Amino acid sequence: MTVTSHDIKTVYEESNATQHYLSPNRKDNVKVYWEEAFSRFVFQEAILSIETPDRQNLRVLDVGAGIGDGYSLLSDLLAQEPSLDKCNLDYLGIDISPEMVETANNLYKNNINVRFEQADIRKKIPETPFDLYLSCGVPYSHLTHEELETVLKMLFEDILKHQCRCAVVIDVLGKYSIEWQSHWGESRWNYNMSFFKSEGQAKPTLMSFYSHDHLENIIRNAASEVGCPIKKLAFFDRSIVVGRHTSTGAFNPTLPKYRNLVNSLLDQNQKTDLNKLILRVESGDAPEYITQFFHEFSGWWNTIIAEAAELLHEPLDVNQVKLPSHLESLDLLINQNFANPSLNNDRQRIELALAEKLQQLEQTCQRGYGVGHDLFGVVWLDTTNF
Numbered sequence: 001m002t003v004t005s006h007d008i009k010t011v012y013e014e015s016n017a018t019q020h021y022l023s024p025n026r027k028d029n030v031k032v033y034w035e036e037a038f039s040r041f042v043f044q045e046a047i048l049s050i051e052t053p054d055r056q057n058l059r060v061l062d063v064g065a066g067i068g069d070g071y072s073l074l075s076d077l078l079a080q081e082p083s084l085d086k087c088n089l090d091y092l093g094i095d096i097s098p099e100m101v102e103t104a105n106n107l108y109k110n111n112i113n114v115r116f117e118q119a120d121i122r123k124k125i126p127e128t129p130f131d132l133y134l135s136c137g138v139p140y141s142h143l144t145h146e147e148l149e150t151v152l153k154m155l156f157e158d159i160l161k162h163q164c165r166c167a168v169v170i171d172v173l174g175k176y177s178i179e180w181q182s183h184w185g186e187s188r189w190n191y192n193m194s195f196f197k198s199e200g201q202a203k204p205t206l207m208s209f210y211s212h213d214h215l216e217n218i219i220r221n222a223a224s225e226v227g228c229p230i231k232k233l234a235f236f237d238r239s240i241v242v243g244r245h246t247s248t249g250a251f252n253p254t255l256p257k258y259r260n261l262v263n264s265l266l267d268q269n270q271k272t273d274l275n276k277l278i279l280r281v282e283s284g285d286a287p288e289y290i291t292q293f294f295h296e297f298s299g300w301w302n303t304i305i306a307e308a309a310e311l312l313h314e315p316l317d318v319n320q321v322k323l324p325s326h327l328e329s330l331d332l333l334i335n336q337n338f339a340n341p342s343l344n345n346d347r348q349r350i351e352l353a354l355a356e357k358l359q360q361l362e363q364t365c366q367r368g369y370g371v372g373h374d375l376f377g378v379v380w381l382d383t384t385n386f
């Protein structure tokens with residue numbers, strides 16, 4: 001069957017995407033406690049490594065800003081992080097969709113120094129300088145690989161012109177996510193935005209997927225073509241086991257619904273079948289280091305689940321391995337949960353501690369290979385002497 005691919009504006013407008021983004025149902029436990037926390041961690045790394053003596057002002061351009069989730073994540077980060085709480089945010093979000101821009105401007109009309117404008121990043125970038133060129137929710141994956149390189153060239157050229165220190169956060173879809181293992185051999189394919197189904201018709205649209213090496217090549221090529229020196233580069237995988245399509249099953253229907261299971265661990269009213277959380281990743285069309293990564297990572301993941309299962313007297317048939325020493329012990333996490341008055345019994349405390357330890361694993365043992373739902377590339381630039 002031939003699948004027609006729709007252009008980005010049609011996908012967002014006809015799928016009633018703005019309603020999807022406004023819907024409270026979009027925010028499950030994994031999104032709030034794991035994914036948003038991880039994005040804030042990446043943004044914090046990005047901001048704190050900009051070598052700027054003055055952290056009084058943070059000028060941000062959010063590319064593909066949608067209805068402004070990036071603004072809300074950043075303002076929460078600034079409020080939480082003591083070294084940034086004096087920082088004044090000056091935020092501009094741009095998006096190709098006029099409807100998103102109008103909704104975002106309405107949502108934040110009472111916030112000072114926040115505005116949204118309609119723009120296609122492939123054609124034009126606001127000319128004023130920024131400290132942080134942000135993206136979240138994989139907007140750059142809507143572009144072809146060539147378009148991404150062209151956009152980065154435009155950004156780097158502007159940054160050279162401004163003679164400044166800044167960071168660029170590039171959020172794209174990871175090529176080797178377990179959510180779409182049958183597509184591991186491809187870099188751009190028809191991605192069905194099935195998470196819009198609840199509010200409208202899902203539309204297939206071509207999206208670009210990245211391994212660490214591919215994204216790094218594009219970034220380095222763009223920088224070297226315009227003669228912009230890169231100070232530092234880092235990569236981060238977000239949602240290795242809990243990507244949203246482990247829940248929809250849209251691309252890998254036989255995969256256990258890991259996201260739902262972790263949502264259940266985080267929900268004190270649910271009892272989770274730990275056996276279903278066991279991670280088995282078949283070898284697919286991927287380089288050896290990706291297969292190795294999943295082998296090691298699933299060994300750790302499954303050992304943590306087996307530890308919790310033993311405490312619940314429901315032992316699992318798992319080959320246990322030595323865990324990275326920086327991960328907190330399950331006992332310690334369970335003891336901390338005794339201080340939480342809303343947890344009434346041992347099972348709730350153990351399930352929550354299990355979720356906390358799995359989250360530590362996802363956040364601290366990822367390597368930025370392109371094995372999660374999102375791959376963040378962060379580029380730090382210093383063009384002050386050019």
Ligand SMILES: C[S@@+](CC[C@H](N)C(=O)[O-])C[C@H]1O[C@@H](n2cnc3c(N)ncnc32)[C@H](O)[C@@H]1O
Nearest residue numbers: 064065066069095096097120121136137139142
């Ligand atoms: C999945 S949404 C993410 C929105 C928001 N950043 C968030 O985290 O919720 C991707 C956004 O990228 C925007 N987008 C796609 N292509 C674009 C382009 N060429 N220029 C500007 N925005 C674009 C879409 O309209 C959409 O709002």
